Amino acid sequence: MQAVQTTHPDIERVLISEEELRACVAKMGADITRDYANEEARIVVVSVLRGAAIFMSDLVREIHLPLEMDYMAVSSYGSGVTSSGTIKLQKDITTDIQGKHVIIAEDIIDSGLTLQYTIDHLAYFKPASIQVASLLRKVRDDQPDIDAKYVGFEIPDAFVVGYGLDYAERYRNLPYLGVLKPAVYENK
Ligand code: 5GP
Numbered sequence: 001m002q003a004v005q006t007t008h009p010d011i012e013r014v015l016i017s018e019e020e021l022r023a024c025v026a027k028m029g030a031d032i033t034r035d036y037a038n039e040e041a042r043i044v045v046v047s048v049l050r051g052a053a054i055f056m057s058d059l060v061r062e063i064h065l066p067l068e069m070d071y072m073a074v075s076s077y078g079s080g081v082t083s084s085g086t087i088k089l090q091k092d093i094t095t096d097i098q099g100k101h102v103i104i105a106e107d108i109i110d111s112g113l114t115l116q117y118t119i120d121h122l123a124y125f126k127p128a129s130i131q132v133a134s135l136l137r138k139v140r141d142d143q144p145d146i147d148a149k150y151v152g153f154e155i156p157d158a159f160v161v162g163y164g165l166d167y168a169e170r171y172r173n174l175p176y177l178g179v180l181k182p183a184v185y186e187n188k
Helices: 018-035 053-060 113-123 182-186
Strands: 011-016 043-049 068-075 088-091 101-109 129-138 150-155 177-180
Touching: 011 018, 011 150, 018 053, 018 129, 018 150, 043 053, 043 113, 053 068, 053 101, 068 113, 101 113, 113 129, 177 182
Parallel strands: 043 068, 043 101, 101 129, 129 150
Antiparallel strands: 011 177, 068 088
């Protein structure tokens, strides 16, 4: 049977294709491998569930160094398309990160609130360093100045889904990143 891939009908346009995502994650992994070459066995990649899960699982396979993986879950969006502004910790890491080099794998920096919360939370455990690897960063004038060392793509201020990112828990399994048709959430 031949697989035919078409764009999902709820997607207005494909913003970043599967091939572009793959190339970007490979480059980011190579950069991290180069930057952390002397930190063997002290690297912990922490993913912020659930949006960053697919990005993280692709990214770690492009980092050619020993590392540990752990997961946090925080919520700020509920099931809507704008941040509620209130972050709640839903799941904490269980790895001892004291003295280790933490790389936070984040899906997208929008208002930056989730990332700031995550950085502050992990800093409490006294790691040797914390850096951010975010697949996407939205271009917004009001975004606080968060230092993200690795950023895959700067994107316009639109609501995107796919490659792990959802709307109301749907679309995470699309292999590309697309702008969701506003009609999908405006009619709710
Ligand atoms: P922030 O706290 O930076 O406003 O938002 C970060 C979180 O909100 C992300 O980790 C992601 O889960 C969600 N988010 C922000 N913008 C978008 C978007 O355009 N699409 C989707 N699906 N989620 C988003």
